[in-house]
Amino acid sequence: MFVDKAKINVKGGAGGDGIVSFRREKYVEQGGPAGGDGGRGGSVIFRVDEGLRTLVDFKYQKHFKADRGERGGTKTMHGANAENMIVRIPPGTVIINDDTQEIIADLTRHGQEVVVARGGRGGRGNTRFASPSTPAPYIAEKGEEGDERWIVLELKVMADVGLVGFPSVGKSTLLSVVSGARPKIGAYHFTTITPNLGVVDVGNGKSFVMADLPGLIEGAHEGVGLGHEFLRHVERTRVILHVIDMAATDGRDPYEDYVQINEELRLYNAKLSDRPQIVAANKMDMPESAEHLIAFKEKMQEAGHGDVEIFEMSTVTKQGVQEALYRLAELLDTIAEAPVVEEVSAVEERKIYKMEPKGAINEFTIRRENEMYVVESSSLENFINRYNLNQEDVLQRFATIMRRMGVENELRSRGAVDGTIVRIGSYEFEFVEYD
Incomplete structure (x- = not known):
């Protein structure tokens, strides 16, 4: 099951309580305070695991709470700190504070970590409060509560090549032909409703990940149809392979399809207009496709898109498919590993996301x-x-x-x-x- 969005609750463990205790050794009069401090509560830490591709685990578990620190002991013994709770997430996960809609972190690399709920500090034992004026204090702190918040996880598929195009243009068939993926294929709109990933082996030791993404329709940038459910996955792809039905099976104009899809991408995020794109003129095995392709190229030339690479192919006969794959592999060798489309500050390893300040200490x-x-x-x-x-x-x-x-x-x-x-x-x- 592919799940790309989840809302969960995270809570850091409370700190252990400090205690009030005094030395009771024989022959030691007025031994003084000996209460130990409590241990720190565990933090909830999200860690990227490149072996994960979905947020399905969060569909069944909504609450993540770290353990509490141990209580302080006698003879000034410090309570043990609790173990941190490590929660594994797939690469490409964006973590959002549900209350403020602030992006906490955008994690893309294997092993990258962020602390989303800090554990509470342990309380101090009475030893900490001893002073010349109060040599035997009956004071000890309780452990501090850990941070707690609701967060939203959004997965943006990490793929090298993203297949875009209107529904039923042949994207799923192409992915099944070039990889071991077996996406659902049917002769009706929106067969694909969630992204499908496949590893494409080009040969000569080269391979890349291709994503078959749900079909777009007009108004997708405003959430129409699958809208944002599709578009957020395009942001992660390094190259866009635009699949166009050159046979105009549903009576659409191939050039208008090209213009409309790119307009939806631009309206959703202007930076997607700069993403390298190759056109796959699909269904060239159909009799009318050759004539449509000539008209398509003429319109592209007139509109100033003459430099866009167009590969004639048929996913049924596999004509032209290998040539397109070779070109995609060449193009990927010249492109940075991970395109960044959002203005999100880089996440340091083990970054701590702190709770919002609660006001000045003497404010009332x-x-x-x-x-x-x-x-x-x-x-x-x-x-x-x-x-x-x-x-x-x-x-x-x-x-x-x-x-x-x-x-x-x-x-x-x-x-x-x-x-x-x-x-x-x-x-x-x-x-x-x-x-």
Whole structure:
């Protein structure tokens, strides 16, 4: 089954919790803190595997979550980091953030990797919080949550030669003749509804990958018919082999077919107009084809397309097929490996795609809900999520942070008094005035 688009959820593993612990060795009085840090959670990493050609695996598995880091141990022992989750994807996969529609990465090379969901940091044990003023702190952090997001995967077939043309012009038959591929062939429109790939052996040790792509119709650049489902695959091909029904079987004009297909390519992506293209004048075994070919060449000359190479062929008798293959192989030797048509920055190996910034660390807002004051602050909410507020040392630290940020003064200026309920995230407490 060929699947070229999928939407999935990825989540990095949470970090392990730090712990509160103290040394208990015999003859060691007031041994001090000994709580270890938690381990880092695993990240979700996408890695290109050239052996894959479809996104079918993502049709049945939609959620990918890495493991959590281990909890810290006593005697300042660090919890083990979790293993990263490696997800294999085929070359030519574009990874898109579903919320922002931003392209995260465009992966084309075997072994290329990108981190799509970073694992959370491990929480610090109480050893980390010891100071001259607090030699035995009862403070430990919880592990940080890993990144989570929905992403869309789009596969753009990686092929050297892409067959384009209207439906039923003979593209699938050509692919079956020149390679071991067995695409579905029928005498009706849109027999091919998904790309088919085949390896073409030209001889003399030369070969290339050819893709039979679904037929185009007018308006494809706007998504009409198979539209974008077809056109995005053309972007990856290094050479375009434009197959034209020179017998005009359905009453179409071969030259108008040539013009219309190229217009659809140009409207979808202007850079496709510069892609090397060869015309395969197919069905030359039909009686009327020779006359149509003469008219076709005349119109091409008049329109300034006289330099376009045209190969007469018949996929039924195999006339002219080998000559076209030799020319394609020669042309591919002069062209760069991977055409780039999008303005996407190169992806470094093991690149980390970070979550969007959540605002300045000391930034906060206060609003009133009936008799309650609601404080919104990413840094304070993060503190609440990562610490146990039932511990006295933690509460004192939390109060100090609020005071330094100016939250306490702002609440007071807005009318908060002793006993006023304040909510930050999921945590509610009473405002207290100290003498």
